[in-house]
Amino acid sequence: xxxxxxxxxxxxxxxxxxxxxxxxxxxxxxxxxxxxxxxxxxxxxxxxxxxxxxxxxxxxxxxxxxxxxxxxxxxxxxxxxxxxxxxxxxxxxxxxxxxxxxxxxxxxxxxxxxxxxxxxxxxxxxxxxxxxxxxxxxxxxxxxxxxxxxxxxxxxxxxxxxxxxxxxxxxxxxxxxxxxxxxxxxxxxxxxxxxxxxxxxxxxxxxxxxxxxxxxxxxxxxxxxxx
Numbered sequence: 001x002x003x004x005x006x007x008x009x010x011x012x013x014x015x016x017x018x019x020x021x022x023x024x025x026x027x028x029x030x031x032x033x034x035x036x037x038x039x040x041x042x043x044x045x046x047x048x049x050x051x052x053x054x055x056x057x058x059x060x061x062x063x064x065x066x067x068x069x070x071x072x073x074x075x076x077x078x079x080x081x082x083x084x085x086x087x088x089x090x091x092x093x094x095x096x097x098x099x100x101x102x103x104x105x106x107x108x109x110x111x112x113x114x115x116x117x118x119x120x121x122x123x124x125x126x127x128x129x130x131x132x133x134x135x136x137x138x139x140x141x142x143x144x145x146x147x148x149x150x151x152x153x154x155x156x157x158x159x160x161x162x163x164x165x166x167x168x169x170x171x172x173x174x175x176x177x178x179x180x181x182x183x184x185x186x187x188x189x190x191x192x193x194x195x196x197x198x199x200x201x202x203x204x205x206x207x208x209x210x211x212x213x214x215x216x217x218x219x220x221x222x223x224x225x226x227x
Contacts, residue, residue, distance in 0.1 A: 002042045002084050004095035004138075004145020006168045007031055010043075012079040013057055020064035022073060024048070027057045031083045040086040040100070044169065045143030045180040046070050047086075047100025070102045071178040080169045082143045095145030096138040102180045103188075104129050106141070108173055109155060117159045120170070122179060124154050131191060132183035140182040144168050 007030050014025035024043070031041055032053060039050045041058070048060035067073045075081075087093070103126070110121040122141070124130060133139060133151045139158070140146070146158040165171045173179065 001087050002047070002095075002098040002100055002143070003087050003091075003093055004098045004140050004143060005084065006082045006144060007084050009167070009169060010081045010083045012075055012077055012081055014077060015075075020067040020073070022062035022067060023051075024060050024062060024072070025057055026060065026081060026083070028083055029056065031085050032056070032058060042082070042084040042086075042098070042100045042143045044070070044072065044075075044082050045098070045100065045140050045182055046072060046102055066102075069104060070180050071105055072180075074178065080172060082169050084143060096140075097185055098140045098143070098145060098182060099185055100143075101182060103132070103183050104181050106179050106181045108175050108177050108179065111174055114159060117161050118165055119149070119157055119159050120173075121155055121157045122181075124156070124181075127154055129181065129183060130154065132187045134187070137187065138184045140180075142169055142173075142179045143182075144170060 008028065010031070011027040012024060013027045016023040026043065032055075035050055035053050035058065037050060037052070040047050041050060041060070042048070043060065046062075046066060048062065050058050051061055052059040062072050105125045106122040107125060108120055109123045110119075112119050120141075130151070130153075133148055133156045135148055135151055137148050138145060139148055139156070141158060144164065146160065146164075148156050149159050150157040160170060
């Protein structure tokens with residue numbers, strides 16, 4: 001699990017490609033402190049596993065599923081990358097719950113100064129993500145924990161303070177650039193439960209459940225200890 005607070009900006013130093021499978025070599029410093037084989041590091045919001053490292057870089061595999069749902073495959077060598085290590089159990093939770101499981105790609109439609117901040121308007125490439133994006137809700141953009149300021153037909157906006165802009169790759173993003181998007185995991189689970197309707201009868205307990213696709217009711221909530 002991550003928090004969406006970027007630790008450093010790394011550099012994509014090399015890409016080995018075989019179809020939709022990639023091996024990335026990423027220059028870094030801070031995130032290499034105490035690194036071990038198999039550690040998780042979020043790269044532009046994508047949770048990747050460390051498969052090797054040196055004093056100033058690490059390697060990570062990108063499988064076809066990740067390739068198809070993120071923008072990692074389109075980044076050229078030399079690209080800056082947001083890096084964040086997985087959260088320690090005793091760490092400070094400063095952002096929001098970020099899994100590093102990207103839901104889709106957005107494209108920056110507008111960038112403009114707004115008082116002491118910069119306002120980004122981002123267009124969704126997958127309209128289906130719209131239901132998870134709500135004003136004042138959380139979203140990770142290239143792994144950065146941000147608050148949605150507005151949400152509309154296929155677009156949403158985030159307002160970024162100067163410190164966040166300076167410390168992340170968003171400083172170099174302009175209209176036309178793509179970004180990785182991860183919606184709030186709590187919203188995704190709630191949506192799934194409401195859309196697909198509770199549980200079927202349990203073979204273990206023998207207790208009846210709510211039929212798939214059924215609606216929530218006061219009786220159902222009371223029966224299951226929620227009211």
